[in-house]
Amino acid sequence: MSTHLFTPYTLTELQLPNRVVMAPMTRNRADDDGVPVPMMATYYAQRASGGLLITEATQVSPQGRGYVNTPGIYTDRHTAGWRPVTEAVHAAGGRIFLQLWHVGRISHTRFQPDGAAPLAPSAIRADTQVFTTDGFRPASKPRAVSVPEIADIVAQFRHGAAQAKAAGFDGVEIHAANGYLIDQFLRDATNRRTDAYGGSIANRIRFALEVTTAVVQEWGPGRVGIRLSPRGTFNDIQDSDPPALFGALAEALNTFPLAYVHLVEPQPGHPALTVQSGVDPVAPVVRRRYRGTLILNGGYTRETAEAALAENGADLIAFGVPYLANPDLPERLQRQASLNPPDQATFYGGDEKGYTDYPTLAEAPVSA
Ligand SMILES: Cc1cc2nc3c(=O)[nH]c(=O)nc-3n(C[C@H](O)[C@H](O)[C@H](O)COP(=O)(O)O)c2cc1C
Numbered sequence: 435m436s437t438h439l440f441t442p443y444t445l446t447e448l449q450l451p452n453r454v455v456m457a458p459m460t461r462n463r464a465d466d467d468g469v470p471v472p473m474m475a476t477y478y479a480q481r482a483s484g485g486l487l488i489t490e491a492t493q494v495s496p497q498g499r500g501y502v503n504t505p506g507i508y509t510d511r512h513t514a515g516w517r518p519v520t521e522a523v524h525a526a527g528g529r530i531f532l533q534l535w536h537v538g539r540i541s542h543t544r545f546q547p548d549g550a551a552p553l554a555p556s557a558i559r560a561d562t563q564v565f566t567t568d569g570f571r572p573a574s575k576p577r578a579v580s581v582p583e584i585a586d587i588v589a590q591f592r593h594g595a596a597q598a599k600a601a602g603f604d605g606v607e608i609h610a611a612n613g614y615l616i617d618q619f620l621r622d623a624t625n626r627r628t629d630a631y632g633g634s635i636a637n638r639i640r641f642a643l644e645v646t647t648a649v650v651q652e653w654g655p656g657r658v659g660i661r662l663s664p665r666g667t668f669n670d671i672q673d674s675d676p677p678a679l680f681g682a683l684a685e686a687l688n689t690f691p692l693a694y695v696h697l698v699e700p701q702p703g704h705p706a707l708t709v710q711s712g713v714d715p716v717a718p719v720v721r722r723r724y725r726g727t728l729i730l731n732g733g734y735t736r737e738t739a740e741a742a743l744a745e746n747g748a749d750l751i752a753f754g755v756p757y758l759a760n761p762d763l764p765e766r767l768q769r770q771a772s773l774n775p776p777d778q779a780t781f782y783g784g785d786e787k788g789y790t791d792y793p794t795l796a797e798a799p800v801s802a
Contacts, residue, residue, distance in 0.1 A: 438743035439736065440768055443485060443750060445727060446656030446693050448529055448604060450485030450750070453743060454764045455696075457731050457754035458488040458533040458607065458661070460504055462783035468493065468506030470515035475522040476790045480761035482528025485750060488659075488696075489519075491535035491609050494594035495587070497553055498615070499545050500537030500564055500573075503783055507532060507594040513601045520602035531605040531659060532598040534591055534649065538615030539576035539624070540669050542566055551577040553587070555619045555641075556626040560670040565782070581629060584641060587615070592648035595658075605657030608645055611698050613669025616642050617662075620683070621673035639683045646690065655690040659729075663698035664716035665709040672710050677719045684724035691726050696752065700732030706755075707732055721747060736767045762794040771795055 443450045461477070464470050481487055492507045493499045499506070506512045516532070523530045539554035542564050546552055554576035563570040579587070591608070598606050610616035618624040619641040625632050631640050642660070650658050664680040673679055687695060699717040700707035721728055730742055731752035739751040757763045759776040766773055780788020 437740065439739055445486065452485045452764055453750045454484045454767065455729055455750050455752035456481050456484045456487040456757045457752040458490055459754055459758055460490045460782065461789065462501060462503040463789065464503050464505035467511065468504060469511050470505050470519055472518065473786055473790055475518040478519050478530060479522035479526045480790060481757060482523050482526035483762060483764045487523060487528055487530040488607050489530065489532045491533045493535050495536065495590040496547050498536035500541035502565060502567055507597045513597045516601035529604045531607045532603045533607045533609050534594045535609040536587060536615040538618045540564060540573055540614055542571055543574045551575060553577060553579045555624060555631065558624055562670045584631060588644045588648050591645045592652055595649040595652040599652060605653060605659065605693055606649060607659040607661055607696065608649060609661055610642050611661040611663035612666060613671035616645060617671060620679060621671055623672045635679050635682045639686060642683065643686055650690055655692050658692050659694040659696055660687065660692060661696040665713050666698055667708045667710055676710065676713050677716050680716050681719045681723050684720040688725050694727040694729050695720060695724050696729040696731065698731050701734065701738060704733040717747065736770065759792050761792055766795060
């Protein structure tokens with residue numbers, strides 16, 4: 435059969451050998467200071483045959499942290515810890531973007547400097563649990579950031595982008611999805627501000643655009659992507675009109691123009707991703723209004739990925755859990771081989787088990 439997944443793609447300045455993208459996945463294996471450890475270089479290099487790898491979410495500041503053992507990109511130790519990762523991926527022939535992250539209200543006072551309240555657009559607690567060193571705890575009530583603090587956070591994203599460049603990444607992805615800080619500004623359930631950053635859609639997308647502008651100043655637009663989850667409800671988030679909000683944002687993003695927009699838009703019945711009820715898929719709206727490269731993610735198989743590319747619904751497809759469990763996912767998809775099953779117990783934290791020990795086809799041949 436003809437394949438789109440294995441047709442090369444020019445992503446601005448990068449030549450991708452295929453259209454399989456590794457979705458960003460938090461694995462909680464950095465050290466207690468957020469410094470990447472050597473097994474992370476092995477993990478990403480094992481997966482280097484994808485067209486593009488996107489790292490796990492990586493906090494741009496101490497306030498941007500909400501989980502144990504997630505990596506950072508704001509100190510020189512972080513940068514030095516990431517360098518072996520980018521070198522290993524490049525030595526294996528791959529390309530890798532770092533995902534820049536600020537959790538906003540999805541945090542706990544015990545993660546925050548001086549035990550302070552987490553930061554958010556508005557002082558509305560998320561009805562969710564965060565995993566701390568003492569197990570799951572309710573997210574702490576956040577404090578609404580001031581306008582000068584917003585400028586500080588934009589500067590933190592910019593600094594993270596610069597540090598990522600120093601670490602040897604090929605580009606960066608701004609994490610504006612999944613109910614974290616930028617998403618909290620975008621949506622009207624979490625953003626009740628009455629200043630220039632709240633109210634109208636134009637005001638609610640302002641912070642995302644300011645972050646993007648700052649990151650683009652470091653990298654140039656062709657090395658910057660942004661991730662959005664228009665219908666997602668993860669981390670207790672929703673909006674009164676996602677198609678209008680994300681359509682307007684997509685249109686505004688045309689002006690940069692970025693390397694890509696990456697949408698989490700789950701296939702119906704996705705086992706892990708919930709969507710806002712009564713809201714139709716937003717990907718077609720974004721595809722219509724956004725003129726650049728579109729990556730889709732959320733429950734794709736080889737068949738549904740090929741179909742989405744054939745229908746021109748997307749240019750690239752990102753795979754999460756299948757890539758986590760299959761270091762040679764592109765080859766397996768191309769050969770229509772079976773996939774290793776994922777081990778949920780080792781997703782978040784631990785050692786090499788369930789991280790770098792998933793076998794390739796060559797190591798554990800299965801019938802194609
Ligand atoms: C273990 C795990 C960690 C994840 N961490 C992140 C993350 O750091 N950043 C992000 O944007 N999405 C994260 N996600 C969401 C995935 O990128 C992806 O959207 C989701 O797994 C759906 O794609 P899939 O059906 O191909 O797995 C994570 C998902 C999993 C399973």
